[in-house]
Amino acid sequence: MGPQRFETIFDYTRQGVDVGVRCACGHGARLDRRALSRTCITNGLDTRMPAIKARLKCRAGGSRDVGCSSLERD
Numbered sequence: 001m002g003p004q005r006f007e008t009i010f011d012y013t014r015q016g017v018d019v020g021v022r023c024a025c026g027h028g029a030r031l032d033r034r035a036l037s038r039t040c041i042t043n044g045l046d047t048r049m050p051a052i053k054a055r056l057k058c059r060a061g062g063s064r065d066v067g068c069s070s071l072e073r074d
């Protein structure tokens with residue numbers, strides 16, 4: 001099993017996993033893959049992960065120093 005590549009939000013929907021976000025301050029969040037892709041499509045936003053990551057901001061500290069990973073669903 002090789003490492004999976006998540007280049008766009010659609011790779012998350014295809015794999016059936018959510019987007020896990022972790023901030024440098026330790027705050028974490030789970031973003032629903034369908035809600036996120038819908039937001040991108042509705043607003044005509046870039047669906048590539050670097051662009052999505054650049055739009056994210058920590059809810060706790062307001063930092064943009066966040067990292068994304070894939071989160072399995074229960």
Ligand SMILES: [Zn+2]
Nearest residue numbers: 023025058061
């Ligand atoms: Zn933070």
